[in-house]
Amino acid sequence: MRSLLLLVLAACLAMAGGGAWWLSQPLQLASPTVDLSIEAGSTPREIAKGWVDAGVDASPWLLYQWFRFSGQSRQIRAGSYELAQGATPRDLLRMMVRGDERLSVVKLIDGWTFKRFRAELAQADGLKQTTAGLSDSEIMAQLGMPGEAPEGQFFPDTYSYAKGSTDLAVMKRAVSAMQKQLDAAWAQRQSNVVVKTPREALILASIVEKETGREADRPMIAGVFNNRLRVGMPLQTDPSVIYGLGEQFDGNLRKVHLQTDTPYNTYTRAGLPPTPIAMPGKAALLAAVKPAETKALYFVARGDGSSAFSATLAEHNRAVNQYQRATRNPGKTP
Template sequence: MTVLKGWMKSVTSLLLLALMLGAAGVWWVQHPLDTGQKTLDLSIEPGTSPKAIAQAVVDAGADVSATWLYAWFRLSGQSRQMRAGSYEIAPDTTPQRLLNMLVRGEESLRSVTLVEGWNWRQLRQALAKAEHLKPDSRVLSDEALMAQLGRPGVAPEGRFYPDTYAYAKGSSDLAVLQRAMKAMDKHLLQAWEARQPSVSLKTPEELLVLASIVEKETGKGSDRPMVSGVFNNRLRIGMRLQTDPTVIYGLGEAFDGNLRRIHLQTDNPWNTYTRGGLPPTPIAMPGKAALWAAVQPAKTQALYFVAKGDGSSHFSATLEEHNRAVNRYQRGIKTGQD
């Protein structure tokens, strides 16, 4: 009997709305909902019924009859096509627009940008500040976080591709990290498969490390292949990389912006002045250009480079030439050979 009464009530509502669908009915479905001049947040979980969605709209703060809204959903013939998600009901949203938005899954999106050259600490800070992004990773250690992402035992540094990622309001930051990690996997594999036979890299992991160094060492984008050429040359002949960004990375938060001689002389796993080969992990997030430069270095005899002060670098094949370049560009000393 209760089921029958409920059915009769629904049929009555549908019939009443059908009778309304003259001029008044058209006005109702095209007239903005009363949101109190505020944008309302509407969250629909998977499996929510059309009737419950109508009630959720009311619970979100819209001054509208849940019964009439549900009847409109039913009469539209699209009530079962409405999708779960996070939505925003703007003050000018009509019942018609609301239905279209739910059927098309037009969620309210935000975005977070991960910048080329950022390290892991900077990435986590950006996620923590991202608007309406659930900070599920905040309570996780680096080890626990990587295990959660399916990479237990892998260091997070450099594993996420720098790009802008859109997400629905209320999404987990772990979901953003998962997408960024898969994007890096894809770009890393593409670069590795396109590597020149002569590159001094044995694995995609080494590629990721070298690309991160190229990213941090390059002030001018067009210099990336030459910077990579220098490092590939040094790796091939067993010469230490001696690159400042790796030392700075090894200092971590202790670095105060002033790199001193004592820093270059103090050994740690990332100090490429005291240790040969590549450091144990990347030092930043490399972008696509740095990844490709690492596997397609310029053909050069250069073993040295120095910043010229305008974002570009001067490259030298001999130490004598390099010392002259250092005097000119770093110390302002010119010789007759310059």
Template sequence: MRRLLSIILVVILAVGGSGLWWTHQPLSLRTPVVDLSIEPGTSARGVAQDAVDAGVLTSPHLLYWWFRLSGDSRRIRAGSYELQGDVTPRSLLSKLVRGEEALRAVTLVEGLTFKQFRQILQKAEQLAPDTQGLAPDLIMQKLERPGIAPEGRFYPDTYTYTKGSSDLAVLQRALHAMDRHLDAAWQTRQSDNPLKTPEELLILASIIEKETGRASDRAMIASVFTNRLRIGMMLQTDPTVIYGLGDKFDGNLRRRDLLADTPWNTYTRAGLPPTPISMPGKASLLAAAQPAKSRALYFVAKGDGNSQFSESLDAHNRAVSKYQLGR
């Protein structure tokens, strides 16, 4: 009897040791990367079978019993997972319990238009194009902002998502992010700022975003535009004209373009345009809220990324002659 018990104990230890060893060994996969999708409510046995069906080359019974014996079988989370060649039974279970889903990312850059934004979303990896073919106003209805123009309403940032997520969900997050950043900038506005609403601040920030990528110039460019708004002077900014031309713009802005009246032509119409012209980032939002203190009414690109600011038309004309005409 003593010998029999010893044999049984040895067998138990051997089996246990083999099982422990197995949980640390990489699992063979049918392909270098296996996509595993687990639907809500799937049992531990179903998860094991789903893993094998997806391309994990092992016994579903072994996986199931490992899930059961670990005590974590009820903690496995639904989701979309990526399994690679170094995955072991132990790391697989840890991934499923932690809910470490496979994430993709899409980056929206400052200064993009809504049209460009949509093009990027359409090319994003494994992002469901639920808004494809929808008119902008219908998209805004789905985002519960009916009657609101989409331009400038989405905050430029990097957004992560799981495989198969809807592009509408990314739009929703970007929309809410812009709400937060716009509200934060509005709260910091200077007391003498001529902008009357957060909407006006968003519009001006979108113009600042298109006028310069130079951080040191943003506050001064904001100062030029707010100074003009105070005295009723036309903004006369090329990016708004280009935006109003839409697909007609061929890369060259001509005099006739400056004279062609559109709602966004700030050479023919006073005040701010009716909508933003791009997606402004945080720095441009803050510049619109807190422009530099100056009397500058003009600026011209110097050709090195910086701008020359002037308080009078004569000084501006001299700067144009120096930096743009080469005299």
């Protein structure tokens, strides 16, 4: 009897040792990475079988027994996971218990319009589309901003998300991020700024964003617009006119466009346009509330991404002759 007990004990110890060895060995995968989306309510047995069906070369029974006897099977979180070569059964369970999901990213660029933003979300990998059939106003209502124009309300940044997340969820994060960035910028506003509200600052920032891709020039451009607003001079900014043209703009801004009145024509109307014209980034937001101290009322693109600034119309005309009329480029001659 004693010999039988010793044999049973030895077998159990061997099994325990084998189990410990298996738990520390890399799992064999059918490809460099194996993906699995675990739905809420999935059982440990279903999860084990799911991994095997996805490409993990292991016994589903053995994986299930590991999940079960670990005492952590009820702690496995729903989500989208990616298992890489070299991962062990311990690593697999740890990943699911921690909720270390495989994340995708969508990048929103400074200066994009809401239309471009929606197009980017629509083609984002693994992002569930819930707003495809909604109008802009319906989307804003779902975001808790009924009646608000969407342009400029979303902060351009890189947003990570798990597979199965919705486009509306990313929009909510971008709205929240813009509000935080705008609040932070507004708290730093200088006493000499003409804009009176955060919303006006957002509109001005969107114009500054579209007027230059050169960060160093943004405070000066904001300074020019701040000066024009102070003296009641039209902003005369081409990007706003172009935005107002919408689908009519074919890439060539003509004199007739500058003379045709729209709510966004800053040649025919004084003051700021009614809404932002794009998504401004952090640098443009700060420039709008912390403009450079300057006497300049004019600027013109040099053709290398930078701008030349002038305090008088005569100086400006000379700069236009030097930098733009030679190339026939009307780009930034506000």
